[in-house]
Amino acid sequence: MNATYFKDQFQQLQTENDTVHLAALRAGSFGTFDQKGFPTTKLEEWKYTNISSLFDKEYQISPFTDNPASLAAAIEEIQLPEHTNANVLYFVNGRYEPSLSIIRSTIEELQVMPLLQAASAGFQEIIDQHLGESSVYLKDGIHALNTSFITDAVFIHVAAGKELSHPVYIYHLADAQHQAILTQPRSLVYVSKRAKIQIAETFRTVGTMDSFSNAVMEVVVAQDAFLEYYKLQNDAAHTSQVSSTHIHQTGKSHVHTVTISLNGGLLRNNLNMILDAEGNETHLYGLSLLKGKTHVDNHTLIDNKHPNCFSNQLYKNIADDAATGVFSGRIIVQPDAQKTNAYQSNKNIILSDQATINAKPQLEIFADDVKCSHGCTVGQLDEEALFYLRARGISRELAEVLLLQAFATDIVEQVKIEPLRQHIDTLIQQHLSIQ
Amino acid sequence: MLSIKNIHANIDGKQILKGINLEIKAGEVHAIMGPNGSGKSTLSSVLAGREEYEVTEGEVKFLGKDLLSLPAEDRAREGLFLAFQYPVEIPGVSTTNFIKAAVNEKRKYLGQDPLDAVSFLKMMKEKMAMVEINQSLLSRSINEGFSGGEKKRNEVFQMAMLEPKLAILDETDSGLDIDALRIVANGINKLRSSDRAILLITHYQRLLDYIQPDFVHVLYKGKIVKSGTKELALELEERGYDFITEAADMANL
Incomplete structure (x- = not known):
């Protein structure tokens, strides 16, 4: 896919509602994309995951679906359990759709609106300060491409002291019925002081053409606030994704994330945790069950900037068939970040000769009074445990499922x-019982 | 019920069993004793179906079927039970779910419907009382963090739940203090019946104070070198294995 296409698309963007900040951000980002293009495996951060080859084909940026009725079934199918108790946000082809979305929390608790309206609704300062800050850490062309095309993004604001009783479910639909499609959802979430929010996100492609989702979510978690973030990836094998979640803990706060990857083509998850205040706590969990040719790459970054922060990471992969799992976990401990506790563990089971696991822990420690650990295991199922189960009459197949x-x-x-x-x-x- | 004829078995090319013959009938309790390295655990492993052992000669009939041609899970479903010398800890699999899966896999094999939740719980309660095991152990992951005694009690509990025709107890007494041994032995005694056979594999006579065998066999260098009644076990306790092993070595010279 050539750069001219994106240049044309970029020039056609309607920009009348832009703030000065957004216009500058987009222009700068497009410059970055134009210069760098799609990341290749020559870049250290992309060594194990080749997305540039996916862009050999002609993806279209089509924010509007030509046949909304054809998505009706998918709008229901994508729903997570207790959908009717949740704040529900739909993105269609990367575009936030207020008409499909349902907010159940009160307006005093939660405000959800198109990003371009948020600036005039009193949130300009937050937006100017935080929109685009992920680019400081994610400097490659694919990230810049999303930022270049910020148009129908969503802004989510939880008011100070409010603990949401309804979770926020974010559904991403892509219409790939007639053409290969590139979607670029974007969101900015602000969790105010002492507030609490649970977010769960999932993805579904309609149609048999390829889809590529280049999603970016930026989250700010203020003093004493609490964020739970869940990502469930269970889309078809012809769908690929770069999904970047950038979480900035600006005050002492607590974050808990779980990334579950079951089905898909090539999936790259960037999860950045910026621990930007003393006493932050963050927990990162991930599970990938890889079959077929699925390729899942979890890249985490924890930047400890201040003293007394705690982080714990546990990522697990089960790789079968010709699947590939990648875990790259980078922990930075800045000179001021004394008394940092940072733990990282990556455990893998390989079930087939063709499956691959790449694991890469990176600890960059510039403070001297810290506790950091990392560990990685790769192995097969325990034969002794399998025999114990079989000796009780459980078939080998079921025994394997139980152990997995x-x-x-x-x-x-x-x-x-x-x-x-x-x-x-x-x-x-x-997923485990289908052989 | 079980008929072992001239079994020879290897592991990693090393011959361990060198021609074992043994007949066990329903209702009987047999004890196999022998010094370390005589092949006791190999015999139980071969019977239970551990694939790393290679049987090079001989045959085993279990209830008229060719046992050695069945995979381990089918042997269990046919009614053979091995209580492990070292029960395996399996984090993340609840004991209750595991036993339920085992009971229902066996029922499926035998053409029976799976037990419904109520019947299963009723059966659990009955057997828990019988073998004196606590509910709290069964809600935990399989054997995870269990003491030696708790693991062995869990083995006997599984035996009670699966109601085997033939139970092989491999060094069930090892690692148990006297109180744990008594509880485990009581459980096993309650499971004795006229249609169930038990094969005790043990190094020490101690277990046989609690579970009285009908027959005692001495295994040495991969063969049964002497068989007798429970008095043989007492004699071994008094005189050690030497008087038998020396005689066997002499005969082989």
Whole structure:
């Protein structure tokens, strides 16, 4: 896919509602994209994941679907359990759709609006300060491409002291019925002081043409606020994704994330945690069940900038068939970040000779009084445990499923929205039992 | 019920069993004793279906079927049960779910409907009382963090739930203090019946104070070198294995 196409698209963007900040941000980002193009495997951060080859084909940027009725079934199918108890946000082809979305929390608790309206609704300062700050860490062309095309993004604001009783479900639909499609959803979430929010995000492509989602979410978590963030990737094998989540803890706060990857083509998840105040706590969990040719790459970054922060990461992969799992976990401990506690663990089971796991822990420690650890295991199922189960009359197939479920369980348990946890548990059981 | 004829078995090319013959009938309790390295655990592993052992000669009939041609899970479903010397810890798999899966896999094999939740719980309660095991252990992951005694009690509980025709207890007494041994042995005694056979594999006579065998066999260098009644076990306790092993070595010279 050539740069001229994107240049044309970029020049056609309607920009009348732009703030000065946004216009500058977009122009600068397009410059970056124009210069760097799509990341290739020559870049260290993209060594194990080749997305540039995906862009050999002609993806279209089509924010409007030509046949909304054809998405009706998918609008229902994508729904997560207890949908009717949730604040529901739909993106269609990367564009936030207020008409499909339903906000159940009160306006005093939660405000959700198109980003371009938010500036005039009193949130300009927040937007100017935080929109685009992920580019400081994600400097490649694909990230710049999303920022270049920020138009129908969403702004989510949780008011100070409000603990949302309804979770926020974000559904991404892509219409690939007639053409290969590139979608670029964008969101900015602000969790004010002492507020609490649970966010769950999932993706579905309609149609058999390829789809590529280049999604960026930026989240600010203020003093004493609490964020839970869940990502469920279970789309078709012809769908690919770069999904970047950039979480900035600006005050002492607590973040808990779980990334579950079940099906898809090539999936790259960037998860950045910027621990920008003393006493931050953050927990990152990930589980990928890889089959077929699925390729899942989890890249985490934890930047400890201040003293007394705690982070814990546990990522697990089960790789079967010709699938590939990548885990790259980077922990930076800045000179001021004394008394940092940072733990990282990556555990992998390989079930087939063709499956691949790449693991890359990176610790960059510039303070001297810290506790950091990392560990990685790659292995097969325990034959002794399999025999124990078989000796009780359990078939080898079921014994394998039981052991794999057991391996997955300590990640699944981290999903604190109970109906969602049960849903994921069921998906995993189905996923593991299909041979 | 079980008929072992001239079994020879290897592991990693090393011959461990060198011609074992043994007949066990329903209702009987047999004990196999022997010094370390005589092949006791190999015999139980071969019977239960561990694939790393290679049977090079001989045959085993279990209830008229060719046992050695069945995979481990089918042997269990046919009614063979091995209580492990070292029960495996399996984090993340709840004991209750595991036993339910085992009971229902066996029922499926036998053409029976799976047990409904109520019947299963009723059966659990009955058997828990029988073998004196606590509910709290069963809600935990399989054997995870269990003491030696708790693991062995869990083995006997599984045996009670699966109601085997032949139970092989591999060094079930090892690592148990006297109180744990008594509880485990009581559980096993309650499971004795006229249609169930039990094969005790043990190094020490101690277990046989609690579970009285009908027959005692001494295994040495991969062969049964002496068989007798429970008095043989007492004699071994008093005199050690030497008087038998020396005689066997002499005969082989």
